[in-house]
Amino acid sequence: MSKDIKIKKGLDIKLVGEAEKSVEQAIISNFCTIRPEDFHSVIPKLVAKEGTTLKAGDVIFYDKSNEEVKFVSPVSGTVIEVLRGPKRRIDAVKIQADREQSYNDFGKFNMNSDAKTTKAHLLASGCWPFIKQRPYDVIANPEKSPKAIFISGYATAPLAADLDFVLQGKEAELQAAVSALSKLTEGQVHIGVGSRNSPLASMTDATIHNVSGPHPAGNVGTHINKIDPVNKGEVVWTVNAQDLVIIGELLMTGKLNAERVVALAGSSVKKPRYFKTRIGSEVATMVYDNGVEKDGNDRIISGNVLSGKQLKPDGSLGYYDNVISVIPEGDDYELFGWTKPVFNKISTSRALTFSWLTPKKKFALNTNTNGEHRAFVVTGSYEKVFPLDIYPMQILKACKYEDLDEMEALGMYEVAPEDFALTEFICVSKQPHQDIIRKGLDLMLKEIG
Amino acid sequence: MGLKSSLHNFKEKNKDKKWLPAFSAIHTFLFLPNETTHNGTHIKVADDLKRTMNTVIMAMVPCLIFGMFNAGYQHHLAFGDIQQATGGFFSSAFWTMDNFMVGFWKVIPLVIVSYGVGLAIEILFAMKNSHEVEEGYLVTGMLVPLIVPIDTPLWMLAVAVAFGVVIGKEVFGGTGMNILNPALTIRAFLFFAYPTWMSGDKVWVEGAVERDQMIAAGENLDAISGETILGSLAQNKEVGYEVMDMFYGLIPGSVGETSVLLILLAGLFLIFTKIGSWRIMLSSAIGALVMGLIFNGVVSSGWITESSKFYGLMSTEFWHHLLIGGFAFGTVFMATDPVTASQTNKGKWIYGFLIGFISIMIRVFNPAYPEGVMLAILLMNVFAPTIDHYVVQGNVKRRMKRLKVKTA
Structure with a gap:
């Protein structure tokens, strides 16, 4: 039973600096940094204190509210620093990597094991954090069983890494991971693919859906809404396609190999291309060689330009990210910028903005907000880029005035912040939609759970 | 610089x-x-x-x-x-x-x-x-x-x-x-x-x-x-x-x-x-035409005679109503104000239609002040949130129904 997903509402943001399809081995990063903030709502309980030596796959910390959920080191090395913020909150754990990597051996996994063993294996080996859940867009609660698992094999976000390309040749690992995951749900594993050439298109133990349309066609949130929306009390899980490879390799070899192919993209990059690197590696190992000017005024983002996280030049690749985007900062004034005709920026209106004349043009956008923050005024524009069966402005307002009943009624269980990236991008009032949704989800998680 | x-x-x-x-x-x-943007979308x-x-x-x-x-x-x-x-x-x-x-x-x-x-x-x-x-x-x-x-x-x-x-x-x-x-x-x-x-x-x-x-x-x-x-x-x-x-x-x-x-x-x-919202402009014009047609019908069926004080406006050809008074201006520039209008697309149709409809009604029946578009828009401004509420409830009910089917 395959159900194709075809959406019309949305917007493809075409940017300069798409990564060329060639993979380079990144310089091996001396340090690996794990930031608990990548795991939303997890309060870490530190296991590996400063000075501890770790193998790849050894536990660094676990989730205080659920000790089973362990977070392991992607590299072997020594913990050299635990950075703390206010109230001794752990901001980052910095590990100095060994030259020769050694791995904690979890053993080759018997693929015929039952659900309970599979779950225990994934939890013990630190693969669990790769599995996220909706509602709330947080790491999956292992005690609840999901009604379905969703995987998107189609990336439509601007400058996203081409999943067909980065997953090439990984069919065996993908299949192992998909088969293992399929045991953990009573329902099905749904995989959305952009084309029949996708390495994921031939997976068994899963339902394959052909996806087409503008961004956010590739977002897993769109697939959930179109195939099997989350109702109150239900849970679905989502896994990034690339993380399946890590899970699959662990199952097949017993080693946690946190290697990942990452796209370096954006208009500030001289030669945008792909790198083979590790989770938590310093971005400096990738962005400067044939990439960005060292003293340039650029923004480095771990993730895509819509939902990624801003990094300092000494920052490191986020736990879930497979793109590093670099775009120019826009911290300059523009004379009469609010009224003059605009040709070099994207716009969804035609108010003396002319991007509608050049639908195929690729733009080099910077980080300027192009206007100041205002109250919600314009109506009807979000709906044009928002394919979910939800009223976007109404749910945003419900989050702002913290009406839990209304948030629930309007479909808060179904959404994640990234679903509101496009509405935030086109927002004339420059409201922080993703942040509003995140805070709304946090409130619900706290009050309803 | x-x-x-x-x-x-x-x-x-x-x-x-x-x-x-x-x-x-x-x-x-x-x-x-x-x-500049912070976290959230980095481009706008x-x-x-x-x-x-x-x-x-x-x-x-x-x-x-x-x-x-x-x-x-x-x-x-x-x-x-x-x-x-x-x-x-x-x-x-x-x-x-x-x-x-x-x-x-x-x-x-x-x-x-x-x-x-x-x-x-x-x-x-x-x-x-x-x-x-x-x-x-x-x-x-x-x-x-x-x-x-x-x-x-x-x-x-x-x-x-x-x-x-x-x-x-x-x-x-x-x-x-x-x-x-x-x-x-x-x-x-x-x-x-x-x-x-x-x-x-x-x-x-x-x-x-x-x-x-x-x-x-x-x-x-x-x-x-x-x-x-x-x-x-x-x-x-x-x-x-x-x-x-x-x-x-x-x-x-x-x-x-x-x-x-x-x-x-x-x-x-x-x-x-x-x-501007074409939905509001169009539906408002339709609303006005419908009300105009109703009045024309009342006159042609002889319920109102020339002696009535409403005769002049009621017998005005229905489409002339779009041309006279402030109707066109109100429809294009003021009914479409996004803040005070309905905010849902379906709601906009209802809201616009009623503005047109009520405009012509007030225009004809209010002898003190023959222009009705101002009062019609203000009235519908007040009702816009109610219209939206019922439109949004449609979406909410669909969600509830889905839940019921599942649990049943």
Whole structure:
């Protein structure tokens, strides 16, 4: 039973600096940094204190509210620093990597094991954090069983890494991971693919859906809404396609190999291309060689330009990210910028903005907000880029005035912040939609759970 | 860079001053600010609220200029200085410097007072609440001079603007929070506080009121009258204008409301730029036509005779209603105000339809004030949240049903 997903509402943001399809081995990063903030709502309980030596796959910390959920080191090395913020909150754990990597051996996994063993294996080996859940867009609660698992094999976000390309040749690992995951749900594993050439298109133990349309066609949130929306009390899980490879390799070899192919993209990059690197590696190992000017005024983002996280030049690749985007900062004034005709920026209106004349043009956008923050005024524009069966402005307002009943009624269980990236991008009032949704989800998680 | 960096330094130096919003309001008109995104989307579209509002103002400028010419034309025509212009919209007797200057000196003060008072209040509130000055008033300030009679005294306008901005908008929290359209709140205040200045046959022609006062003082002059078409119809009088005059706008009326041709072009421009809602404009026109047809039907089936006081307006051909009075202007520029209109697409259809429908109903049944579009829009402004509520409930119910099917 395959159900194709075809959406019309949305917007493809075409940017300069798409990564060329060639993979380079990144310089091996001396340090690996794990930031608990990548795991939303997890309060870490530190296991590996400063000075501890770790193998790849050894536990660094676990989730205080659920000790089973362990977070392991992607590299072997020594913990050299635990950075703390206010109230001794752990901001980052910095590990100095060994030259020769050694791995904690979890053993080759018997693929015929039952659900309970599979779950225990994934939890013990630190693969669990790769599995996220909706509602709330947080790491999956292992005690609840999901009604379905969703995987998107189609990336439509601007400058996203081409999943067909980065997953090439990984069919065996993908299949192992998909088969293992399929045991953990009573329902099905749904995989959305952009084309029949996708390495994921031939997976068994899963339902394959052909996806087409503008961004956010590739977002897993769109697939959930179109195939099997989350109702109150239900849970679905989502896994990034690339993380399946890590899970699959662990199952097949017993080693946690946190290697990942990452796209370096954006208009500030001289030669945008792909790198083979590790989770938590310093971005400096990738962005400067044939990439960005060292003293340039650029923004480095771990993730895509819509939902990624801003990094300092000494920052490191986020736990879930497979793109590093670099775009120019826009911290300059523009004379009469609010009224003059605009040709070099994207716009969804035609108010003396002319991007509608050049639908195929690729733009080099910077980080300027192009206007100041205002109250919600314009109506009807979000709906044009928002394919979910939800009223976007109404749910945003419900989050702002913290009406839990209304948030629930309007479909808060179904959404994640990234679903509101496009509405935030086109927002004339420059409201922080993703942040509003995140805070709304946090409130619900706290009050309803 | 001289100006750019000195303004920037000035802003940085006075960051914590109370009056900074006043400076920023001007600063941001010169330069698009240097603000950058933080986490969230790192890029943003080119449009902001200033650009959106400015597009609406651009659409209004032709109406404003036409209004100036028309004010002079109506003045000279009533005073017997010129003959009726023949040849419609492009008549050379209409587009004269003489006409323009009369209108110019009457309309520009209206614009200045409207913006001066309104923006001053906006800036005061912005400073008090320490937020930036929001752009909503840019459109309101331009709408106000276009929807009042040409001879409206400036002090009256100032009082009305102060009332409208404070009570209509700021008490709710400013742009984006108001329930009633501020421009119409101002217009409604004027209408109910100073009715003699807002209707009748004297106020629509520049100088007519003054002439009346001179006659009252005992001077031997002819009275000037310039009845609007709706005014004539309400009194079952003969209308002395051709349909094309109504379309082109060479008729008495509020400053900017008369030229349906220019309003139609402005409406198309707003739809093309995706700033105005075509749903509201279209459904409002449909609503008006339906109500007009109903009245025409009532007349043709003989329920109403010529002796009725409603006969004049009821028997007006249904599509003429789109051309006369402020209907076109209200539909294109005020019913479409996104803050006070319905916010859902389905809701917009209902909201627009009812505005058109009720406009014509009030127009016909209210003998005191023949124009209904103002009251219809204000009424529907109040109902817009209710309409949206029921539209959104449709979505909520679908979700509930899905849940029930699952658990059943």
